[in-house]
Amino acid sequence: MQIQVVQNVLKLNDEIAALNRRALADAGVACLNIIGSPGSGKTSLLEVTLERLRPELRIGVITGDIATTRDAERLVRFCDQVTQINTGGSCHLDANQVRQGMANLRLDGLDLLIIENVGNLICPVGFDLGQRAKIGLFSVPEGSDKPAKHPRIVLEADLLLLTKTDLLPYVPFDRQGFLADLRAIRDSAPLLELSVVTGEGFDDWLAWIAAFVGRGASAKGQAGPSR
Ligand code: MG
Ligand code: ZN
Numbered sequence: 001m002q003i004q005v006v007q008n009v010l011k012l013n014d015e016i017a018a019l020n021r022r023a024l025a026d027a028g029v030a031c032l033n034i035i036g037s038p039g040s041g042k043t044s045l046l047e048v049t050l051e052r053l054r055p056e057l058r059i060g061v062i063t064g065d066i067a068t069t070r071d072a073e074r075l076v077r078f079c080d081q082v083t084q085i086n087t088g089g090s091c092h093l094d095a096n097q098v099r100q101g102m103a104n105l106r107l108d109g110l111d112l113l114i115i116e117n118v119g120n121l122i123c124p125v126g127f128d129l130g131q132r133a134k135i136g137l138f139s140v141p142e143g144s145d146k147p148a149k150h151p152r153i154v155l156e157a158d159l160l161l162l163t164k165t166d167l168l169p170y171v172p173f174d175r176q177g178f179l180a181d182l183r184a185i186r187d188s189a190p191l192l193e194l195s196v197v198t199g200e201g202f203d204d205w206l207a208w209i210a211a212f213v214g215r216g217a218s219a220k221g222q223a224g225p226s227r
Contacts (some may be wrong), residue, residue: 001029012115013127016095020102020130027107029060030216031115031145032209033129035153036137038119041163041196043071046116048196050078050112052206057213062101063116064093071116081105081207093117112213121150133158133212140164141171144178147185154185159192166195
């Protein structure tokens with residue numbers, strides 16, 4: 001039975017994700033799962049984020065890709081705890097892969113673990129990795145219809161980012177339509193708009209991370225699951 005197999009895979013994944021979440025909470029490490037399409041700007045976002053937060057926060061990165069170590073090579077310039085997972089064709093990270101990635105990191109030397117998921121806005125949303133928050137990326141060049149086409153990330157993300165806002169004058173993007181679709185799916189969905197090129201909106205993103213990590217520090221050991 002196909003359906004039974006899928007349910008068993010997800011159940012096993014959830015069990016391992018719970019172990020990851022427990023290990024991270026015990027080590028006092030906050031964890032973000034970054035989800036967005038190929039080219040939505042996940043790695044570029046992380047480059048600037050790591051550079052800007054490096055003085056204040058000890059950050060580790062697990063970056064997932066189908067092939068190549070290019071993202072890890074970019075990020076290791078800003079962070080000495082980076083591990084790359086090649087999924088070998090799978091279009092999402094699963095909790096067991098993240099568990100293996102965590103084994104390559106010194107968790108007790110970290111305040112924050114950022115997981116860059118495989119570029120894909122579909123199944124990464126459904127695979128719990130043990131994160132404390134999911135960040136969903138939409139980018140201006142992808143087009144303004146993406147929230148309507150991918151409602152699940154809108155419903156589940158702890159924070160949504162609209163990236164590459166520096167391109168708004170140059171590409172067709174119906175910002176009012178984008179916002180209307182987003183609010184129709186989830187009126188309270190938290191959204192920040194930013195550009196790593198101009199720096200617009202970036203301080204708000206950094207402040208969000210600081211508050212997120214701080215919340216974990218004050219609630220250490222009682223971090224609830226993020227779904
Ligand atoms: Mg990337
Ligand atoms: Zn997948």
